[in-house]
Amino acid sequence: DGGITQSPKYLFRKEGQNVTLSCEQNLNHDAMYWYRQDPGQGLRLIYYSQIVNDFQKGDIAEGYSVSREKKESFPLTVTSAQKNPTAFYLCASSTGYQPQHFGDGTRLSIL
Amino acid sequence: QKEVEQNSGPLSVPEGAIASLNCTYSDRGSQSFFWYRQYSGKSPELIMSIYSNGDKEDGRFTAQLNKASQYVSLLIRDSQPSDSATYLCAVSRHAGGTSYGKLTFGQGTILTVHP
Numbered sequence: 001d002g003g004i005t006q007s008p009k010y011l012f013r014k015e016g017q018n019v020t021l022s023c024e025q026n027l028n029h030d031a032m033y034w035y036r037q038d039p040g041q042g043l044r045l046i047y048y049s050q051i052v053n054d055f056q057k058g059d060i061a062e063g064y065s066v067s068r069e070k071k072e073s074f075p076l077t078v079t080s081a082q083k084n085p086t087a088f089y090l091c092a093s094s095t096g097y098q099p100q101h102f103g104d105g106t107r108l109s110i111l
Numbered sequence: 112q113k114e115v116e117q118n119s120g121p122l123s124v125p126e127g128a129i130a131s132l133n134c135t136y137s138d139r140g141s142q143s144f145f146w147y148r149q150y151s152g153k154s155p156e157l158i159m160s161i162y163s164n165g166d167k168e169d170g171r172f173t174a175q176l177n178k179a180s181q182y183v184s185l186l187i188r189d190s191q192p193s194d195s196a197t198y199l200c201a202v203s204r205h206a207g208g209t210s211y212g213k214l215t216f217g218q219g220t221i222l223t224v225h226p
């Protein structure tokens with residue numbers, strides 16, 4: 001089935017550690033997005049990419065990095081510079097005139 | 112002022128009633144508007160999109176848009192307990208739901224439908 005796969009579902013980070021969240025889609029979508037959701041809050045955009053090898057910062061990019069080497073993959077690295085990384089991370093994709101659809105998310109916590 | 116603001120919840124309605132969810136936005140250049148439903152612990156699911164003034168109906172859901180008032184709403188008729196969720200309003204400056212539009216989300220409204 002076509003869809004957006006995020007892994008892992010749960011992730012724990014130690015102090016000073018970088019962690020990478022995976023997002024893969026087999027929908028042949030051009031654009032991909034990363035959002036962060038804190039408890040009781042809406043979603044905030046971290047990074048987005050319209051085409052391979054190109055991406056733009058969203059509203060809260062500090063402490064995060066991304067790459068877009070393949071159309072189907074858009075991994076997010078949460079670096080040690082992100083001091084408050086505990087959140088629910090959501091990846092989305094879209095193409096043409098279609099709205100964004102989301103993966104199942106990754107919950108990141110601090111050990 | 113928040114860019115996208117939703118009516119504060121939680122909202123509680125009896126089964127079979129109409130639930131009304133409201134959203135205002137500050138950017139007059141906004142052109143695409145979406146409602147997502149998010150069950151607890153799950154990711155958002157798109158339920159409605161609307162791009163022009165007026166009403167758009169899909170089953171028990173009706174989205175209403177008034178660009179002059181910078182207001183978008185979602186009505187849920189014949190509310191069911193399975194409609195209990197957080198509803199997120201999202202807005203984009205890009206027309207026609209183009210894929211490269213950044214979405215700005217409201218904080219969400221929790222809806223509870225009680226039997």
